[in-house]
Amino acid sequence: MADWSRALAVGGLMARGEKGFTLVETVVALAIGAGVLSVLVKDFAGNWQGADRARSSALALSIAKSQFALAGLETPLADGQTFSGREGGVGWTLHVRRRPAPDGDMAPPAYWLDFEAAWSGGLPVPRRSLHLRSLKIGAAS
Numbered sequence: 698m699a700d701w702s703r704a705l706a707v708g709g710l711m712a713r714g715e716k717g718f719t720l721v722e723t724v725v726a727l728a729i730g731a732g733v734l735s736v737l738v739k740d741f742a743g744n745w746q747g748a749d750r751a752r753s754s755a756l757a758l759s760i761a762k763s764q765f766a767l768a769g770l771e772t773p774l775a776d777g778q779t780f781s782g783r784e785g786g787v788g789w790t791l792h793v794r795r796r797p798a799p800d801g802d803m804a805p806p807a808y809w810l811d812f813e814a815a816w817s818g819g820l821p822v823p824r825r826s827l828h829l830r831s832l833k834i835g836a837a838s
Contacts, residue, residue, distance in 0.1 A: 750825070757787050757814040757827045764791050765810060765831050774808045774835040789814040796832065806835040 718726075768774060768791065776795035783789070789812065796807040810833055815826040 753785075753787065753816050753825065754827070756785050757789070757816065760784055760787060760789050760814060761812045761827065761829050764789070764812060765829075765833070768793070768810055768833055769808075769835060774806075774833065776808070787814050787816040808833050808835055 764780065768780075772778075774793055774795075776793065778793040780791040780793075781789060792811040792813075794809045794811070796809055798804065798806065810831045812829045812831075813826065814828075815824060817824065
């Protein structure tokens with residue numbers, strides 16, 4: 698039994714009764730720790746990018762909602778109008794097109810509102826965009 702413990706000690710493994718870690722055990726523990734840390738960092742970065750994309754998408758939807766609500770309030774809607782702006786890193790454009798009315802239709806005019814927004818999506822997705830369309834009834838003439 699003495700030869701076995703001496704062979705383990707000579708081979709780099711610790712014999713019974715000795716305290717501490719060998720160099721191999723320390724290197725293996727550091728490698729495992731580095732692997733776990735790299736997975737955690739990658740996961741955290743992915744979650745951060747996802748939250749940023751969600752924030753930008755919510756901002757674009759909020760701008761669209763407000764522009765649809767404001768269309769026709771300050772100035773009457775007219776065919777060919779274009780409104781645009783930039784808010785919080787989101788560039789947007791609102792195009793107004795009159796919807797053709799059937800012959801003999803006495804209804805007030807209707808307008809298609811086409812909203813387009815674009816913003817930077819970060820490294821994995823360089824550019825993101827949103828396109829929405831709504832129909833709005835104009836003032837009777």
